[in-house]
Amino acid sequence: GENVEQHPSTLSVQEGDSAVIKCTYSDSASNYFPWYKQELGKRPQLIIDIRSNVGEKKDQRIAVTLNKTAKHFSLHITETQPEDSAVYFCAASQSGGSNYKLTFGKGTLLTVNP
């Protein structure tokens, strides 16, 4: 089955700096890669996703890149703010038909210091 590795496990940055979180996946059939932000005690919230037919997607300060050949994808947050502090999870899925199982990485605790 699919295996998703996520690095780093913790990341501390100064407000205004950029943050990058990287994930690798094992199953070349995976074609959908969402990123979730989870604040303490709350549910994972989708912040951005990318499908295997594109290499990059941006949404304001957040961007995701995908390298299908190397089977890795990354989350980039620019101009970080203290409210970006949370645990971030990457995930991979073979979406299509009726199958939407997500395999998650172990998460990255991002701390943005004011």
Add this chain to the structure above:
Amino acid sequence: ETGVTQSPTHLIKTRGQQVTLRCSSQSGHNTVSWYQQALGQGPQFIFQYYREEENGRGNFPPRFSGLQFPNYSSELNVNALELDDSALYLCASRGTGTGDSGNTIYFGEGSWLTVV
């Protein structure tokens, strides 16, 4: 707002007991899945239901079972509770529509289960 609601939000059970967790999705969300998130870990896929039938299962024992109903609600049942079952249980529903929005998966707020 994801349109996915779960109940109860918190509950405490004793080892050996049984628990039922509930989830309600938006109309038309015919795929629902359940995840277990232990403290400090990423969510782990338990199983998925599509049109009221289980069509995918993760590495969880048979004492984890589920149901999906025609009104887009679903249940997760866990029998013979063990201490390690203590976790956040998340219900996830797939968005409807075509293209990108049809594949987006939204999570409910979760049910915190503590087994003592």
